[in-house]
Amino acid sequence: MPLLEVDDVVVQFGGVTAVDHAGFVAEAGRITGLIGPNGAGKTTCFNVISGLQKPTRGAVRFQGRSVTRLPVNRRARRGMGRTFQRLEAFGSLSVRDNVRVARDIHRGLRGLVRPATADVDGLLERVGIAAYADERADSIPTGTARLLELARCLAGDPTLLLLDEPSSGLDESETEAFGRLLTELAAEGRGILMVEHDMDLVMSVCDDLHVLDFGAVIASGPPAEIRANPLVQQAYLGYSDDGADAADHTRTDLPPVEATLTIPAVRT
Numbered sequence: 001m002p003l004l005e006v007d008d009v010v011v012q013f014g015g016v017t018a019v020d021h022a023g024f025v026a027e028a029g030r031i032t033g034l035i036g037p038n039g040a041g042k043t044t045c046f047n048v049i050s051g052l053q054k055p056t057r058g059a060v061r062f063q064g065r066s067v068t069r070l071p072v073n074r075r076a077r078r079g080m081g082r083t084f085q086r087l088e089a090f091g092s093l094s095v096r097d098n099v100r101v102a103r104d105i106h107r108g109l110r111g112l113v114r115p116a117t118a119d120v121d122g123l124l125e126r127v128g129i130a131a132y133a134d135e136r137a138d139s140i141p142t143g144t145a146r147l148l149e150l151a152r153c154l155a156g157d158p159t160l161l162l163l164d165e166p167s168s169g170l171d172e173s174e175t176e177a178f179g180r181l182l183t184e185l186a187a188e189g190r191g192i193l194m195v196e197h198d199m200d201l202v203m204s205v206c207d208d209l210h211v212l213d214f215g216a217v218i219a220s221g222p223p224a225e226i227r228a229n230p231l232v233q234q235a236y237l238g239y240s241d242d243g244a245d246a247a248d249h250t251r252t253d254l255p256p257v258e259a260t261l262t263i264p265a266v267r268t
């Protein structure tokens with residue numbers, strides 16, 4: 001049984017089909033990449049999985065049970081953690097306090113039945129930002145803020161991590177360290193589903209890939225197979241082996257919409 005199953009999901013925004021009968025899985029202990037051109041529907045899929053977006057049709061199953069009708073907080077309580085493409089940290093709090101708040105939210109979500117005992121400074125060490133612990137979150141570089149997002153996500157001890165463009169803003173050596181950390185997290189048995197544009201990172205750390213184009217999954221498989229797939233080369237990687245120019249699949253029919261995301265209030 002896969003950790004996460006996305007089954008025939010459709011999302012329509014007015015006349016735009018953002019996700020078009022998409023189906024894919026993510027397994028525990030593996031790093032799964034969800035890739036595709038800008039506007040392909042990757043973030044919308046993440047919103048459906050985490051509960052921020054109700055699908056027009058289709059189902060999401062987590063650990064074999066449907067979560068399609070569950071709100072965000074109930075999915076989080078079951079072990080889904082996510083980071084956002086647009087950073088969501090509290091700017092006026094320190095880096096350490098941001099992780100502390102995230103940990104306490106998870107503690108509240110679980111009603112102290114399974115208290116999150118994450119060691120906040122240990123998490124900062126783990127993601128490599130301990131040196132910034134006392135800095136305000138709005139004063140740190142973007143790459144550091146991405147790692148803070150990851151630490152906040154890990155504070156809930158998630159079984160599944162949904163990471164939306166986690167490496168953007170990281171420099172080369174930070175990206176390498178980040179790749180190693182992802183591999184460690186998967187080795188602990190966690191499932192990781194990652195939207196990522198850095199193809200070097202994707203090809204080096206992912207065990208499985210799913211490619212979205214105009215909302216539909218056009219290919220699924222291991223990285224080597226995906227890289228060699230002519231359909232993928234045309235649609236996404238921007239070239240094909242026969243030298244023909246790839247069609248520009250970036251959606252231009254609508255301007256990108258900045259989704260307004262709210263963190264659910266949690267009573268502790």
Ligand SMILES: Nc1ncnc2c1ncn2[C@@H]1O[C@H](COP(=O)(O)OP(=O)(O)OP(=O)(O)O)[C@@H](O)[C@H]1O
Pocket residue numbers: 013016017018036037038039040041042043044045085251254255256257259
């Ligand atoms: N709330 C919304 N209302 C209307 N249209 C939306 C909304 N959210 C996304 N869309 C549209 O749905 C399509 C998919 O968007 P989505 O953000 O999921 O793509 P993406 O693959 O994450 O792109 P990127 O790589 O640029 O982050 C786009 O055409 C986008 O403009």
Ligand SMILES: [Mg+2]
Pocket residue numbers: 042043044085
């Ligand atoms: Mg996106």
